[in-house]
Amino acid sequence: MAEQTFTIKQAAEQTGISEDTIRFYEKILLLPRAERKENGHRVYRIEDIHRIKLISCLKKTGMPLEAMRPFLAASADFASAEYPELVDQLRSHRDNIVNQISSLQQIVDFVDIKLKEGRPRQECSDQSQSEDLKEHNEKEKTKPISVVEMSYFSAYTKMGMKTP
């Protein structure tokens, strides 16, 4: 059987990314130029769908489109992942994400506490107030989040109410 292909509409449906946005991604070269049929209509294959889903997934993590290029390169062209620069970028993105996860986890804890009306178990782990270790890294703007920032827990839950 022939390889399954999709219209842009189907691609949009499958990925949850709008047709307009898919075209936009192509325009900015986040997606390779899609093949066209004789009439000029775009044709997508399953790999293209996967690529769009990858973008969607990264997008949901808050990654800016430009930052996705190395990831997409790594997926599309595995060999390129061996170029050290790319590996470094991946690594630092990884670090960012790990930090993001811990921020998110704290927000979840925070919300849970608010929802349950309980108190925080503690103050949340400290990690030194080295906000300004001044090796300002050009490529990465998202500073690691210092867990100390969550001290509003105590700040507010203390003045809260009904501590049982």
Next chain:
Amino acid sequence: MAEQTFTIKQAAEQTGISEDTIRFYEKILLLPRAERKENGHRVYRIEDIHRIKLISCLKKTGMPLEAMRPFLAASADFASAEYPELVDQLRSHRDNIVNQISSLQQIVDFVDIKLKEGRPRQECSDQSQSEDLKEHNEKEKTKPISVVEMSYFSAYTKMGMKTP
């Protein structure tokens, strides 16, 4: 001893949010109007710093400023967290974040795999391809990310190389 206060510059330094941005947050009422000294200069207290840090923290999780209002309400005015609508909002944000975390965790796994040149252990848990359960919820735009989307793992690692 008198309560410690801070200038906007100090607030900016402590929170990592620029002076301009702090003023901007005040302008859009994400922050309450700061008290002024006789000369009109803003004065911040430790609670204000905490609030700004909360915003910073939420921001790092990719939350839009508007979405933060309920969180800030919940921290600032604990009692208001008992209004059901607010609780619902908190709950759905919580859900979003949990989804985000799982997306992020997958990206981390993905990167780790790419970095280690290993294979994925599997396909990542399925969770049904119900992409379009059409109860499109007005308040929440970020669909839960379907882990299936990560199938590009196999798509690409298969065509990869040196499977040992």
Next chain:
DNA sequence: GTTTGACTTGGAGTCGGCTCCAAGATGTAT
């Protein structure tokens, strides 16, 4: 007393990421 520095204000400009539109080509149904 004028220069310096830290601030104030309102408003304009920028940037990323879409989102919408008009004009036009093609395909299929009646």
Next chain:
DNA sequence: ATACATCTTGGAGCCGACTCCAAGTCAAAC
């Protein structure tokens, strides 16, 4: 053939979140 749907293109417009600017105030330093 005429309508309707589905696509194409380039470009304009929009929104969120800043970021920058000019003009002005005030206080202390020289």
